[in-house]
Amino acid sequence: MTMNIAALALLDGLAYASLLFLVAVGLTLIFGVLGILNVAHGSLYAIGAYATATLGQWLVAQGFNPWLTFPGMIVAAVAVGVLLGGLIERLLLQRIYSKDPVLQLLVTFAVFMILENLQRMIWGVQPYFMSTPLTVLGNVRLLGINYTAYQVLFLPAAALVVLFTLRYFLRHTNMGAQILAVTEDREAATAIGINASRVYFMTFVIGACFAALGGALATPTTSLVTGMGANMIVLSFAVAATAGLGQIEGAAISALIIGIARSFAVYLSPEIEVIMPYLIMVLVLLVRPNGLFGKETVRKI
Amino acid sequence: QDKPAELNIGITTYSSGAASVFGVPARHAAEMLAERINAKGGIDGVPIKLHFIDEGAGLETLLTEYRRLVEDEGMDVMFASISSGVCNKIAPLAEDLEVINFMWDCGTQRILEDDDYDYVFRTQANATPEVLAPLAYLLKHHPEFKTLAVVNQDYAWGRDSWEIFQAALKSQRPDVEVVAELFPAFGAADFSAEVSRLQALQPDVILSTSWGGDLDTFVRQAGQRGLFDQSLFVLPLAESSLQRLGDSLPEGAIVGARGDHYFQHPERRDDPEFKKFNEDFKARTGEYPIYSVYHMVQAFAALEAVYDKAIAANGGAWPEKEQIAEAMAGLEFQGLGRPLSIREDGQAVEAQLVGMTGTSEAFPFKIIKNIEIYDAEPLMAPVGEESLDWIGKFEPGRLDISGTPFEN
């Protein structure tokens, strides 16, 4: 039975971790490049989810093939990421890159407040739901327990695809290299011909798309309610910090750790479930002050 | 006293946050009701004016706003609030500020049981009957269950309601084993681990007093993964989620309504006044009313009734607030369910409606069937007694109570 519980907890943790990773990875990417902890990330997540639900419900209502809700999720996420992310970057962040990092952070906090409010104005306060993708994929039976294929198969697969794409992008593409260079020294990067403001824009938009994608993929399994963004953002902070900020693979692993720890807690000691992510974060940072995979290579003197 | 130019009512309700699923419809109701009252000339000729406070903005802001409304804007009556947590803090404040306060929706039974208040009243039932009625219904309709698991939101209501349910269950069915007590965080987005665990445990009954998005998510995830085939669900607050959940709810789940109100109330549904209200509300918001809407109706009904009563007692003159407060005890008024009355401790006596989910051609979502409406008295701790002590003294069979049954 204990073996069974462990296996169950692993499966549950996996689905949860996949979502967590998708959201946290955008956060960590933006931080890694722009050096900005984007608090509005949580709102982008929520709005991505709402947009997906709206689009999905419309598709279903119009009698389209329910499988279309899958591309629908991506369309909604990209639309939200590009439009909102693009606007935020162009209208606000552009003006403050040279300023104190604290100011940058606070601008995103202000954006967070605005978006939370707008989201309520647009979608109201009734919970939204769009579970079509979940239904069309059906269930799988593992260890005598019904799981939705969406959660135990599709989400982890999506997370892996994102992980490897992003990894390839950063490591092996020109744009990726430019992103890393700008991250470290904007002036020096400009001096070798890198268009820093384009890099910032691209990165922010990509990060925003991931946030929205996280929301989109969460839609089938959760009710969309006001305040979902505020909760998600702290969790992804915890994931990103545990991993070491800017660490893509690290975010995957720490999302996994946190996700699994959380589901173990549900089985073994439900009381500490909510504290789990923070507990893990404190413990990890205690041993590795720069996070699991963060490193300090720069020689200062 | 001279009649004022207007009667100022301050209302706290959730415009933001998860509980706005109750707050926003209730607010619409309040606006609708105020328009209606003013259209017929107000209360004794005095038009009413509403002022809203968002409970979702946080307790601090709320308390500040509350004081501002009372002290600076001269509210005559306050309706506060939805959340028990807020009521806990508002009640002593209202008493300090000496302003009439109707706790129009919050459930916690403790406030009026623990302290005496001169200015604080509740215009609907409290948690005790709201939880005991579904339990009585369960005991009557599905007495065969042996194991039970609870999945409640982790905050005052989720904890308190479980405490009451558990104490009562123990007194009636000591043999029932509670196999899991899960309290996922308030507003949790994902219940898959909980669902897996429940599948592994296979309890006969799953109780959840959750509401709003949490309940919706839980029900949907449970349904998708076949938990309904395994366990009987008891959802004392699900009446407020019926319209959203569509066919995600199974047939035969036990649902409650936090009182005796339902837009298909078997005793009222053919009543023209009732129908008119529901139609107007639907026209205004696109939804059928849920319990918080009816609770708002009750608060307004109590308001009108108490002013009538106090004015009469005052020889037709406009009453002082002390006279209003005095008139509250024993007040009888009529919302959109059965008639209500206020006890001497300020607590309203309200019947309870419980039933099972079922399908209907008329609505694209589950409706409540096999309704029973319970009288309030046997389910409420008498004045001066605390609910948990009172439940502690339950004899076996104490809850073998039937409500008025309705075929459909």
Added chain:
Amino acid sequence: MSGHDQGQPLLQAEGLKLRFGGIIAADGINLSLFPGEHLAIIGPNGAGKTTFLNICTGYLKPNAGRVSVGGQEITGRPPRRITRMGVARAFQIPQLFTEQTVLENMLLAGSIRERRWNLLRRLDGIPGRAEMEHLLDLVGCADVRNRLASELPEGKRKLVDIALALALKPKVLLMDEPTSGVASADKFGVMETLMNALREAHVSSVFVEHDMEMVKLYATRVAVWAQGIIQMTGEPEVVLNDPDVIRNVIGN
């Protein structure tokens, strides 16, 4: 502990070894600095000169070997503890408090030296102020004392960096290329006053230097570094005329 021995070195390194992955930055360094000495370290780039200073001041921990100050072993202690024992350091890349004025930089150094932490006394009212202004004068930075350190040109930064180390009234001063980046018009003047001040205060020094003129003028002894080892040490005239050294370090 026994009393002070005339011949005891102020600073002593024995068998220091340190590698970074495949790179050997120190490979058995033995070196002693005696009172009154001014030791110049020269050598090609990447030879391990800065690394040596980093080990001696506790910034890096050696893989093997030990460092002692005044006979007391200090290997592995953090920089602040070693600094408090009288070993101050100036850096190759200036390390200043960029958001404070030059004078504030100095005053901070002064009050840290005195270790007086009255929470209610203003920094600019500390007793050592005149002394700090004097030091700035000494390195030729009195004119910029009210500028923010971030606004200084590179050359001035190096000088202020040295002044900060001096403010600690050290027994030993370690300097990493003290005048590189200082305009040639100024550098001899500054170095002259600096070395005079050191001699006057009986401060011994170690300085890494690429400018052989400086070495010739101010070093009492020269150590030549190459690939993590000390290739030779000796009097400036001898070392600077050594053909190997000329070929590998000095050029012609």
Added chain:
Amino acid sequence: MKKGLVAFALLLALALLPFAASNMVVFATMVMAKGLAVLGILVLLRADQVSFGHAMFFAAGAYTAAFLTAAWRDIDLILLLVATLAVTGIAGLLIGVFVTRYRGIFFGMINLAFSMVLYSILEKAFHITGGSDGLRIRRPTLLGFEFSRSEFDLVMFYVVLAVAAACCVLVGRYLLSPLGQALRAVKTNETRVEYLGLSAKSVLLTGYVISAMLCGLGGVLMGLVQGLASPEHAFWSRSAELVFIAVLGGQGHIAGAFAGTLVFEWVRTSAAALLDDSWQLILGVTLIAIILWAPGGLIQLWHRLAGRRTSSDRTGSESGVAE
């Protein structure tokens, strides 16, 4: 000195507030109480450390009051303040020893983690802490006197005013003292701090404890005014709010802490009163406008309006004692 005079005049004007605008008393009290917590944030901002968890000390202050007033019916206000200073001072020290190892974003995050742990415990330990509904704080006595609600409001106003004024002077002094200035040195070059023989960690720790105590004071006073200790006090967005206000007011300026709180709360309440369900929107827009237009915060704005030289690029010498 001119500055001292201005400060004194301001203090006097404030002391007369209850006579001029009695309906503003509670609002002003809350602004000052919250301003104290912001002052705490400001101390750490000096070292460029942004804590996303300082609301935990705010909450600790409020809960100290809640527990003590529940345990002793007629506990004195003075005792509550002392107890809070002790509790948050010790908590600050214990947590500080741990968190001062971290810098930058990790410092923020580790503080966040601690505060979220506290938040979760406050929410979970339902039977002790009242869960998400929090605890009521009863009115304490002051020097043995009991007060009614409206008297108490007035008393609290003067108590908070006195505490705030004292803290301004003390914190102002501290920031100008060598150890206070060392905070800034830690910000720009920790290596050099170490190489001057000072432990950057202990500089930060001192600042951390002081800031924890300031947040605790803010929390206990706010709790007393509102009669409430709630886990919400420890939620991350509260911490973020405090940081926000500190920057809004003008980093490094003591007056800014209070000016920032005033504007923040004023915008919040008037937005709530003006247009319901849009306070976040209005607040967000206002704050962005201020950040874009006056990145040096309100203080910069003030200097600009007063035609003085912008001080944001030269915060060096002046930090405005008890402005």
Added chain:
Amino acid sequence: MLALSKVDASINNIPILRDISFTVGPAETVALVGRNGAGKTTLLRTIMGFTTCHGEMRFEGADLRAVDPHRRPGLGIGYAPEDRRLFSRFTITQNILLPAQVAKLGETETASRLERVYHVLPELRDLGPRPAGSVSGGQGKMVALGRALMLSSRLLLLDEPFQGLAPVLAQRYAEALGRLREIDPTLAIIITESNPELLRSFASRTITVERGQIDSDASNERTT
């Protein structure tokens, strides 16, 4: 090739350069000397577009100020900053290659330019695989120089390239830079240095900067 006329420049609203006018012809090597704080670095940064400036700046006849800073390297201008500014997350080789990659140079072009870099700075071959975050002060200087050489087909701006280099190396680089013009006869170089001795050997002109202004502008007799 490069012509500045009446250029004023400021950083954060603090005026630093005033009334700078000079021209640099093709194949010319100009030494920029001056005391600390004279404004040498600021002048180079102004050419790269990192300060706020007024006045006229032309590069090969076109208005340079109209060109975005990040497009200036594309015109064939390479810049080695005084304080190195390497990208520490990359290796030395990647640091040197990055400009070519950004400019999307072809493989053969990149290879030939890399050869040129190694020709001037042979030490960089061995340092290649090391992470740029770990190198010593002098090594960092070399990398910065090498990186600038990658892009400089027309103009090379070097800010105190020899500072902190061992004398042998400094001499060797000076010679190598001199030889560079043999390979690339049209390349112009502006080099700042606080040690004018070193420059004598190959700078054709010396511009002295004093307190943000040009103090003198004289051509040197070529000694060798």
